[in-house]
Amino acid sequence: MDCPFEAVIFDMDGVIADTVGLHYEANQHIAKKLSVTFSEEMNQSLQGLSREKTVRAICDLTGEEVSDEQVKQLSELRNEQYQRLIAELTPADALPGIYSFIRELKEKKVSIALASASTNAPRVLSRLQLIDAFDVIVDVQKVRRGKPDPEIFLTAAQLLGVSSNRCVAIEDGEAGLTGILQTDMFAVGVGTHSAMKKAHWQVASTEELSIKSLINAVEKTRNKDI
Incomplete structure (x- = not known):
C-alpha cells in the first residue's frame, strides 16, 4: 500500500x-x-x-x-x-493504540514530529519512553505565535524537510485544529467534541489510528476532491 x-x-x-x-x-x-x-x-x-x-x-x-x-x-x-x-507519569499513561501506531509509522519510514503548546513536552515524552521516536519536537518557545496560528505545524514540517501538503497533523483541541486547517495538511481530529467535526477525518479515540486506516482516510478525501 x-x-x-x-x-x-x-x-x-x-x-x-x-x-x-x-x-x-x-x-x-x-x-x-x-x-x-x-x-x-x-x-x-x-x-x-x-x-x-x-x-x-x-x-x-x-x-x-x-x-x-x-x-x-x-x-x-x-x-x-x-x-x-x-513526574508520576509512566508508559501506561500513553493513550490507547499510540505505541502501535508510532511503531507502524516508523516501519513505513514516515517522519514523526510533535507540535505542542507545552514546554514540558520532552519531560512527558521521556516519562512515556517515547522521546526517541520523534524526529522533531516543536513547542511554543520555538515559534513566535502559538495555536491557533498554524506556525507551530508549519515549523515542524519545515524542520522535517517535508512539504506541508505531504503532512498529516493530529489534534484533539479546537485551537490546534484551527491552526492545521489554515494549512494544506490533512487534519485528524481526536475525540467526540463537536469542534473535531471540522477535521478531514474525525476519530472517537486514538485506538482508531493505524497506518492502514489513515492511508484510507487520506485517499478517500483526495478522491472526493478530484
Missing part, C-alpha cells in the same frame, strides 16, 4: 499522552487561588493554548484587571503544579 504522506505531526496532550486531566487539575489549582469556578468544559476550550494564555483566560473569570506580572507569577505556579503531576 503506497503511502500518500511523508510525515505525521502529533499534538501531545489528549493525543499522545493522557494528560488532559492533569492540565485540568493544574488549572483548578489556579482557579482556586483566584476564587473562581473552572469547569471541564472551560478546560476543553483552552486545550492547545500556551500556559500564559490559559492562565490569563482563568484570570479573566474574575472580571478584574490582572497585570502581566500577576499572570507571569500564576503561570509559574501552574507550571510547578503541573510538573509535580507529570
